[in-house]
Amino acid sequence: MRLWQKNPDLWFLELVVSGCKVSAGSNGKVAWSQSSSGPSNASKGPPRPLRRFFQGLDPRSTANLFLNAVCTGEKTINNEDCFILKLETGATILKAHSTPNTQIVHHTIWGYFSQRTGLLIQFEDSKLVRMKAKGDDSVFWETNMESVIEDYRYIDGINIAHSGKTAASIYRYGKSLNHRGKIEETWRIEEVDFNIWGLSMDCFLPPADVKKEQESEEQGM
Numbered sequence: 001m002r003l004w005q006k007n008p009d010l011w012f013l014e015l016v017v018s019g020c021k022v023s024a025g026s027n028g029k030v031a032w033s034q035s036s037s038g039p040s041n042a043s044k045g046p047p048r049p050l051r052r053f054f055q056g057l058d059p060r061s062t063a064n065l066f067l068n069a070v071c072t073g074e075k076t077i078n079n080e081d082c083f084i085l086k087l088e089t090g091a092t093i094l095k096a097h098s099t100p101n102t103q104i105v106h107h108t109i110w111g112y113f114s115q116r117t118g119l120l121i122q123f124e125d126s127k128l129v130r131m132k133a134k135g136d137d138s139v140f141w142e143t144n145m146e147s148v149i150e151d152y153r154y155i156d157g158i159n160i161a162h163s164g165k166t167a168a169s170i171y172r173y174g175k176s177l178n179h180r181g182k183i184e185e186t187w188r189i190e191e192v193d194f195n196i197w198g199l200s201m202d203c204f205l206p207p208a209d210v211k212k213e214q215e216s217e218e219q220g221m
Helices: 059-065 091-097 208-220
Strands: 002-007 010-017 020-027 031-035 038-042 070-077 080-088 102-114 120-132 138-155 158-173 179-188
Touching: 038 208, 059 102, 080 120, 091 102
Parallel strands: none
Antiparallel strands: 002 010, 010 020, 020 031, 031 038, 070 080, 080 102, 102 120, 120 138, 138 158, 158 179
């Protein structure tokens, strides 16, 4: 996997899963994803940082994310006493990220920060999406993710997490179709560097079809 970042809303991710190449990115105006097995997809609403940045890779993005969070208590995780910060996504942002066929009902985020070091030890988020259908029939997708973040090391004076584990559960219900799934991931960072020479804006350009769609929307405004 390769991951480049110029600022929280300017990033590019590329990885290969089971022989299928997957890429995603944001040029500061639109976020998108693409795979070798399908067409490109642009995300609705304003671009947002990649979730991976909140797993100990980008302290600035993490601090900005929890800027308006509320402390709801304390919890011990891996022998670390932590403060629990909770953030509810506002109605305006939920509406901006919804589409004519989907409604984001809620999106809640929790951060568990060490009382000793101030570092993020665990990151959780829960999202409920309603897929609109004809009549009163709707399908709901509930996603819950939990990441445990470990092995912080200093790189150029910045404390960066180098490993962790993520567990994601997906629950689909509605229309008499109930389905549960679970995915687990263990990750390790091999190399981190800052101020990469030659990292230009061209590295963050979206695919041609997404760029064309974005230009058409801007002209229509």
